[in-house]
Amino acid sequence: MSRKQQRGEATVETLLDAALRVYAEAGDQGLTVGAVTKASGVSLGSLYHHFGSIDGLMNALVMRWLERLLGELVKALENTRTAHTGIRALVRAYLDFAQEHRDAALLLHSSHADRQGMADGRRLRDAQEARLSPLAQWAERYVDAGELAPLPAPLLEALILGPVIGVARRWLSGVDDVDLDQAAVLLPERIWRAVKADSP
Structure with missing residues (x-):
């Protein structure tokens, strides 16, 4: 260089x-x-x-931190042996990221990031494909093994990460009724009930 x-x-x-x-x-x-x-x-x-432009700078900033967050989620899955422990690791990693990188988490959960995602979701997803692929492959492996419900990948992603994102948003908004350490213990079990293969 x-x-x-x-x-x-x-x-x-x-x-x-x-x-x-x-x-x-x-x-x-x-x-x-x-x-x-x-x-x-x-x-x-x-x-x-x-x-x-300033929008170009903001978009690059969102992409930078989204990549870091996805990297943390993928890393969290590396030492897990079951779908259940993987969900626990994903929840913990997401909430830890929000606590450790509060400013970046605020940005990733901001109206700007939401607008960017809605306006250019396909391009954003394509740009992060290398990071998203391990998450999708992890879910697919456990669907094939009969541990996770045989749902389309976007639905599994929403069921697993949706509640975690919701709790992180609430905490980031300054509401003081959310304990992220407690959430990291309770959420994985609730999420697991929703996505395990024998769920009704």
Whole structure:
């Protein structure tokens, strides 16, 4: 990699890091070109060169953290031996990610990320296919083994991750009636009842 490419990559990282800080402090409305360039020390021209617009920067930021979250979920499955323990690991990994990377989790559960997902869901899914494939393969393996209900992959994904996402959103919103450690214990058993192969 040339020095110019290294500088370009460093600039991209600086802008993404600054954008997350600004988002965490000021939300959607405060995430402006001026705020990001001020927080990063990077010129306006560089921001436009690398991302095209503030929306391009935001989309790249969402993709960056979505990839990290999916990576954590895949890693969590690596040492599991059953569908049941896999679900427990997925729930724990998702909730741990929300706690450890609160600012990024706020972004991933934001209205901006929702709009991006609705407007460009197929492209986002295609872009994350390498990360999503191990999750889909994990589910398919346990459907084939008779441990998970023979449901279409999107339905299994929704039944497994939907409740976890809902709890994470509630916690991230500042509602103080959610204990993520308690949720990490209780949710996997409820989810397991919904997706195990002998469910009615």
